[in-house]
Amino acid sequence: MSVLPYVVAAWLFVIGLYGIVTSRHLVHLAVCLTVVQSSTYLVLLSSGYVRHGSAPIYADIPPVTTAVDPVVQALTLTDIVVESTITALVLALAVQAMKRFGSVDPNFLRQLRG
Amino acid sequence: MNDVFQAIAMISMGVVGTAVVLARDPLRQALVLGIYGMTMVLTFFALQAPDVALSAIVITTVGLPPMVLLALRKMRDYRDGSEE
Amino acid sequence: MLFLPSAAGLLFLLIDGLRRLPAFGHYPGPYGMVLNGVAVTERHATNLVSAVNFDYRAFDTLGEEFILFTATTAVVMLLRNMRGESEPPSARESRKEGASDALRAFALAFVVAMIVLGGYVVVHGAITPGGGFQGGVVLATGAFLLFLAGETLAMKRLAPNTMLEIADAAGAAGFALLGLGGLIFAGVFFENFLDLGKPGSLNSAGMIPLVSISIGLEVAAAFLLIWSEFLDQALLVRGEE
Numbered sequence: 001m002s003v004l005p006y007v008v009a010a011w012l013f014v015i016g017l018y019g020i021v022t023s024r025h026l027v028h029l030a031v032c033l034t035v036v037q038s039s040t041y042l043v044l045l046s047s048g049y050v051r052h053g054s055a056p057i058y059a060d061i062p063p064v065t066t067a068v069d070p071v072v073q074a075l076t077l078t079d080i081v082v083e084s085t086i087t088a089l090v091l092a093l094a095v096q097a098m099k100r101f102g103s104v105d106p107n108f109l110r111q112l113r114g
Numbered sequence: 115m116n117d118v119f120q121a122i123a124m125i126s127m128g129v130v131g132t133a134v135v136l137a138r139d140p141l142r143q144a145l146v147l148g149i150y151g152m153t154m155v156l157t158f159f160a161l162q163a164p165d166v167a168l169s170a171i172v173i174t175t176v177g178l179p180p181m182v183l184l185a186l187r188k189m190r191d192y193r194d195g196s197e198e
Numbered sequence: 199m200l201f202l203p204s205a206a207g208l209l210f211l212l213i214d215g216l217r218r219l220p221a222f223g224h225y226p227g228p229y230g231m232v233l234n235g236v237a238v239t240e241r242h243a244t245n246l247v248s249a250v251n252f253d254y255r256a257f258d259t260l261g262e263e264f265i266l267f268t269a270t271t272a273v274v275m276l277l278r279n280m281r282g283e284s285e286p287p288s289a290r291e292s293r294k295e296g297a298s299d300a301l302r303a304f305a306l307a308f309v310v311a312m313i314v315l316g317g318y319v320v321v322h323g324a325i326t327p328g329g330g331f332q333g334g335v336v337l338a339t340g341a342f343l344l345f346l347a348g349e350t351l352a353m354k355r356l357a358p359n360t361m362l363e364i365a366d367a368a369g370a371a372g373f374a375l376l377g378l379g380g381l382i383f384a385g386v387f388f389e390n391f392l393d394l395g396k397p398g399s400l401n402s403a404g405m406i407p408l409v410s411i412s413i414g415l416e417v418a419a420a421f422l423l424i425w426s427e428f429l430d431q432a433l434l435v436r437g438e439e
Contacts, residue, residue, distance in 0.1 A: 002221045002222045002223065003213075003216075003217055003221075003222065004121060004124055004125075004222070005120075005124055005222055006212075006213065006216035006217060006219065006222075007213055007216075008124045008125065008127060008128040009216070010209055010212035010213045010216060011128050011131075011132075011209065012127070012128060012131045013208075013212060014205050014208055014209045014212070015131060015132050015135050016131070016135060017205065017208070018135065018201065018205055019134075019135035019136075021201050022201070024138070025138070025140055027140040027143075027182060027185060027186060027189075028138060028140050028143060030182070031134060031140070031143050031144070031147055031182065032134070032135055034147070034178065035131050035134055035135060035150070038127075038131070038150075038154060039131075041154075041166070042124070042127070042157065043216065045157075045158065045161045045163055045166065046161065046222055047219060047220070047225075048225060048230060049161050049162070049222060049223055049225065050223065050224075050225045050230075051223035051224065053162060053225075054162060055162045055163065055164050055327075056162075056234060056246040056247060057164065057244060057245050057246065057247075057326065057327055058238050058244045058246065066234075067162075067234050067246070068161070068162045068163070068225070068230075069225055069227070069229075069230030069233075069234075070230065070233060070234065070237075070246040070247045070249075070250050071229060071230055071233065071250055071255070072230075073163045073165055073166050073247045073250075074165075074247050074248075074250040074251040074255060075258075076163070076166050077165050077166050077169050077247065077251065077329075077331060077332075078251065078258075078259060078262040078331060079262075080166065080169045080170055080173050081169060081173060081266065081331045081334075081335065081417060082262050082265050082266055082269075083173075084173045084177040084178055084181075085265075085266050085269040085270060085273075085420065085421075085424070086265075086269055087178060087181065088181050088269070088273050088424045088428075089269050089272055089273050089276075091181055091182065091185040091428075092185075092272075092273045092276045092277050092427075092428075093276065094185060094189070095185050095188050095189055095192075095277070095428075096276055096277075098188075098189040098192050098193065099192050102192075102193070104189060163247075164327040165245070165247040165248070165327045165328070165329065165332070166247075168319075168327055168328060168332045169331055169332050169335075172332055172335040172336055172339070173335060176335065176338075176339045176342065177335060177421065180342070180425065181424070181425070181428065184425070184428040184429065185428060188428065
């Protein structure tokens with residue numbers, strides 16, 4: 001149990017990487033990139049978890065309750081929103097590639113020069 | 115009890131993540147991405163992170179799949195337009 | 199295939215490295231515990247994640263927000279160059295054939311609800327879970343529902359591109375200006391210089407609600423801009439045929 005989050009995160013990382021390497025469609029590649037990024041969220045949040053800790057919102061609990069680490073949650077929160085914008089950028093590049101070259105196969109695009 | 119919930123949430127995240135990669139058709143992949151977002155939300159709730167879960171809900175249901183679908187639609191329009 | 203053995207090696211290395219982190223649940227670091235102890239009394243904010251994002255580590259959030267800004271600008275530049283043709287006359291835009299009446303009514307009924315919910319999540323950033331980032335995306339969803347209802351022209355009228363760009367820039371600049379305000383009034387960049395009210399009330403935690411509002415504005419405008427650019431492409435090609 002104590003190593004399960006890290007195993008799942010490592011597995012997600014590797015399977016996303018496998019998807020990127022063997023992809024035949026640029027949009028499929030962009031979504032696999034999302035899977036790789038989400039594995040890092042899992043690592044971040046798992047490293048800040050405190051056993052039997054509650055959420056770091058003190059609106060209705062006394063301020064001395066043990067809570068999980070809020071710093072990693074802040075990092076992950078901004079990361080999720082920024083990641084979706086980066087995915088939009090990759091998708092815009094894919095649309096541009098389709099317009100110029102008529103194909104979204106990464107293997108085909110690699111052979112073009114100039 | 116919370117341990118069991120966490121274990122189930124993380125394992126489901128791993129399984130659905132594999133399904134996202136193995137779905138080769140981008141159109142189908144966009145829908146599996148929505149399901150993957152839901153498993154992510156469950157995991158974040160199990161790890162006591164409501165803020166992050168809120169962010170994940172909104173982004174993975176309204177942020178990512180519409181963008182993927184719009185990009186696919188645009189590419190299909192270009193391909194159909196160039197084949198005429 | 200060459201990839202599979204190296205992937206297996208990478209998986210083994212990752213698990214071995216991550217295994218040596220402090221065990222899951224036994225958090226050793228002092229920073230989180232210290233923050234949990236002092237943040238409520240120091241900043242009068244009850245949502246510690248927002249307090250960390252918008253006050254303690256506001257400098258990092260400034261960097262992340264400008265990543266968002268730059269990526270949006272890049273998407274707009276990429277997709278706008280592809281429009282060499284003139285705009286099709288808007289009279290040719292007919293109602294989307296695919297949207298049924300039930301979908302249209304449902305979506306239109308929810309637009310106002312989403313905008314109100316988004317505003318609530320943004321403004322209560324310092325008190326309950328939420329804040330600028332989440333509320334901003336909810337606000338953008340409210341306007342995006344107009345597209346799903348088939349009224350794309352109404353969406354363009356509610357949020358024209360020029361206004362979105364101005365809102366995006368205003369949000370990003372507002373955040374930087376609040377940091378400068380800290381520099382001017384309290385001597386440290388991003389110091390919380392406004393009056394800290396009672397924790398739990400709406401105008402507590404000094405400048406955190408203001409930062410939340412400016413970030414919400416920026417995120418909402420950024421997402422709407424990106425969706426508008428993708429939509430423009432789809433609409434324009436259909437209009438040419």
